[in-house]
Amino acid sequence: MRDVTDLIGRIFLATIFIFEATDSIVYFEKTKQVMTDYGLLWNQNLLLYGAIFLLVTGGLMVLFGYRSTLGVILLLLYWVPVTFIVHDFWNCPKEDLREQSILFMKNIAIIGGLLMLAGKGSGRYSIKRLLATTRVH
Numbered sequence: 001m002r003d004v005t006d007l008i009g010r011i012f013l014a015t016i017f018i019f020e021a022t023d024s025i026v027y028f029e030k031t032k033q034v035m036t037d038y039g040l041l042w043n044q045n046l047l048l049y050g051a052i053f054l055l056v057t058g059g060l061m062v063l064f065g066y067r068s069t070l071g072v073i074l075l076l077l078y079w080v081p082v083t084f085i086v087h088d089f090w091n092c093p094k095e096d097l098r099e100q101s102i103l104f105m106k107n108i109a110i111i112g113g114l115l116m117l118a119g120k121g122s123g124r125y126s127i128k129r130l131l132a133t134t135r136v137h
Helices: 002-026 028-037 044-064 068-086 094-120 127-133
Strands: none
Touching: 002 028, 002 044, 002 068, 002 094, 028 044, 044 068, 068 094
């Protein structure tokens, strides 16, 4: 049962990153406008393409359980700075404080889940395990 919950957890964890990458691709220009709103003006195309790369690559690595620790590192390279830049509840006006603090804490919990995955490994149902146990005749 633990192996199944590891797999389901990886699926749920990877979904948010793959969804964010898809959203950033579909709404590329809107995402650049949001970046401008947050003061990220330096080479927006490079930053956005880099973010999409980190989200897709890291998300798929976590999803499939192939080199999941590397996938976690890629995701954290994106998720940690974005959490502190976008959900800076300590700088928000009072009317946005509650919402931004909840979103900040949600992102912190996701970071915790990623760190647990990095420490524990991808589990039994993963591509890494499949490749390690498959014999070629």
